[in-house]
Amino acid sequence: MEEVVDEEDEKLKNLREEWGEEVQNAIRTALEELNDFNPSGRYMVPVVWNFGKGRKTTPKEGITHMTKEVKTLKRKL
Incomplete structure (x- = not known):
């Protein structure tokens, strides 16, 4: 099972409109990394x-x- 970022999410759209695509991409990357490195709790874990x-x-x-x-x-x- 894999979680996918919903491009039609209202918060994500608002983020892009207010701050631009670069910030939106940074948020998307952070969410994907949280899912990859710690999918059970979505809390941060140290990674070199x-x-x-x-x-x-x-x-x-x-x-x-x-x-x-x-x-x-x-x-x-």
């Missing part, structure tokens, strides 16, 4: 995000980044 690629970070990317950060901190000390 790769902003450059617009997606969740892979475990390898996360470990690589943390390793670089630790090395940088060691150099500063």
